Each structure stands twice: as structure tokens, then as C-alpha cells.
Amino acid sequence: MPLVHAVNVTKSFHHNEVLKGIDLDVDRGQVVCLLGPSGSGKTTFLRCINQLETIDGGRIWVDDELMGYADRDGKLYRLKNKEIAAQRREIGMVFQRFNLFPHKTALENIVEAPRQVKGESKKTARERAMKLLDRVGLADRCNAYPAQLSGGQQQRVAIARALAMQPKLMLFDEPTSALDPELVGEVLAVMRELALDGMTMIVVTHEMSFARDVADTVVFMDGGVVVEAGPPKDVIGNPQHSRTQAFLSRLRSEHEHP
Numbered sequence: 396m397p398l399v400h401a402v403n404v405t406k407s408f409h410h411n412e413v414l415k416g417i418d419l420d421v422d423r424g425q426v427v428c429l430l431g432p433s434g435s436g437k438t439t440f441l442r443c444i445n446q447l448e449t450i451d452g453g454r455i456w457v458d459d460e461l462m463g464y465a466d467r468d469g470k471l472y473r474l475k476n477k478e479i480a481a482q483r484r485e486i487g488m489v490f491q492r493f494n495l496f497p498h499k500t501a502l503e504n505i506v507e508a509p510r511q512v513k514g515e516s517k518k519t520a521r522e523r524a525m526k527l528l529d530r531v532g533l534a535d536r537c538n539a540y541p542a543q544l545s546g547g548q549q550q551r552v553a554i555a556r557a558l559a560m561q562p563k564l565m566l567f568d569e570p571t572s573a574l575d576p577e578l579v580g581e582v583l584a585v586m587r588e589l590a591l592d593g594m595t596m597i598v599v600t601h602e603m604s605f606a607r608d609v610a611d612t613v614v615f616m617d618g619g620v621v622v623e624a625g626p627p628k629d630v631i632g633n634p635q636h637s638r639t640q641a642f643l644s645r646l647r648s649e650h651e652h653p
């Protein structure tokens with residue numbers, strides 16, 4: 396089974412059906428880029444994978460584990476909070492806003508969850524945190540507070556913080572869209588390295604060159620459905636669906652005339 400196996404996922408908020416039967420498979424070590432207009436359900440779908448939202452229908456497996464539920468004879472029973480927390484621990488998430496603790500240094504931000512959640516020793520947690528800071532190019536800023544770091548640096552700390560839990564899967568929700576343009580590249584470079592190292596990733600992004608170079612699969616969502624999915628050379632290079640074509644040409648013209 397793929398690392399992520401989502402089948403017919405549905406989700407409504409009140410009477411608004413936001414996900415209308417999403418299927419997605421992500422093999423181990425693969426990168427999927429998720430594109431789509433505002434409101435198409437990208438964030439909601441990531442949050443469903445990570446159990447920040449409950450789903451109304453369908454199933455999501457991550458590494459052969461059914462997320463959020465136990466299946467007894469085809470009937471779903473919600474897992475206990477503790478069991479859900481254990482599942483969520485295996486998944487790293489990076490948001491548009493970095494959400495670092497402002498009163499903790501970069502290093503302290505990274506050791507926090509392994510110490511508190513996994514009960515790791517100070518030494519183990521700090522050693523890994525330093526390696527991760529090095530990996531994201533910030534070893535020399537380990538004692539800096541978030542306010543002393545640029546947006547790009549803060550986002551790299553946020554990535555290191557997610558990696559500190561040694562996740563099986565990383566979810567990124569527009570990780571560069573809150574950054575000044577000149578800081579986007581350094582964050583994408585870290586994500587590219589992570590992909591090369593074999594991390595399984597689902598990335599919501601409108602950075603087309605990243606999607607083209609790094610994604611194994613590009614998924615275009617609109618109105619809560621997957622409109623088109625496939626290798627970037629097809630979905631970005633030669634989209635078949637008119638909605639995909641319209642979205643990409645709008646994105647291109649925004650890029651040229653921001």
C-alpha cells in the first residue's frame with residue numbers, strides 16, 4: 396500500500412461540502428504538489444490527513460494505519476484522543492505562518508516537542524536539533540529568537556522543528572506564500588534537499604518551478620474534487636482540463652504582472 400492512501404474523502408462545514416470525494420495515493424519517498432484556486436479545499440484536505448479535521452466519509456491510511464478511526468466490520472469508530480495524538484506525531488506539518496514560540500530560541504523551539512511529547516533526554520533532543528539546524532543552514536543562529544530571524548529563517552526553523560519528531564510524512568501548506576520574494580528560494584532549497592533525501596511530502600504550493608522540478612505528481616484540485624493529476628510535465632506542461640488551463644494561465648499572468 397502507498398504511504399498515504401486516501402479514498403473518497405468527503406468533508407462539509409455546515410452545509411458547505413468542501414471535499415467531494417478526494418482520492419490520493421502517495422508512495423514512499425514521493426513528492427506530491429497540490430495546486431488549486433483559493434477555497435478549493437487544499438488546506439482542509441491536508442488537515443484531514445493530519446486529523447486536525449474529522450472527515451465525514453471515506454478513509455485515509457498513512458503507513459497502513461487508518462487515520463482517526465478503528466474499522467470494526469466496516470463500521471468506523473473514532474479513536475481515543477490519545478490514539479489520534481500518537482498518529483499525528485508521525486506526521487510533520489509546516490504552515491504558511493511559522494508559529495514558532497516567540498519566547499524560545501530556535502534551538503529551544505526544536506527540542507520542545509521531542510522533550511515534551513516523546514520524553515527524549517535533553518542531550519538527545521539537543522544533538523538532533525543541532526544537526527537539523529545545520530541541515531537547514533542555521534546552525535550559527537541556534538540561540539536566536541524568532542523576532543531576530545528573517546521570515547525565511549523562521550520557516551526553516553519551523554521545518555527543522557517538524558523534522559525533529561522524525562515524521563514519516565511531511566505536509567506543507569503554502570510554506571513560502573507569506574515570505575518576501577527574495578526569501579522564497581532558501582526555503583524551497585531546504586524542501587528540495589528534503590525530497591532528495593527521500594522524505595515523503597505533500598506540498599500545497601503555487602511555486603510552479605518547484606512543482607515542475609521536485610514533484611513526482613501534481614494534483615490540481617478545484618471545488619473539492621481532483622480535476623487532474625499526473626506527472627508535472629503533463630499537468631503543468633500540457634494540462635488537459637480547461638479548469639487546469641485557466642488556473643495555470645491566471646497564475647502565469649499574476650506572476651508576470653503582480
Ligand SMILES: Nc1ncnc2c1ncn2[C@@H]1O[C@H](COP(=O)(O)OP(=O)(O)OP(=O)(O)O)[C@@H](O)[C@H]1O
Binds near residue numbers: 435440
Ligand atoms: N473551519 C471552517 N469552518 C467553516 N468553513 C471552512 C472552515 N475551514 C475551511 N472552510 C471553508 O472550506 C472551503 C475550503 O477551504 P480551504 O481552506 O480548504 O481552501 P484552500 O484551497 O486551502 O484555499 P486557499 O488557497 O485560500 O488557502 C472554503 O470555502 C472555506 O471557507
Ligand SMILES: [Mg+2]
Binds near residue numbers: 439568
Ligand atoms: Mg489553504
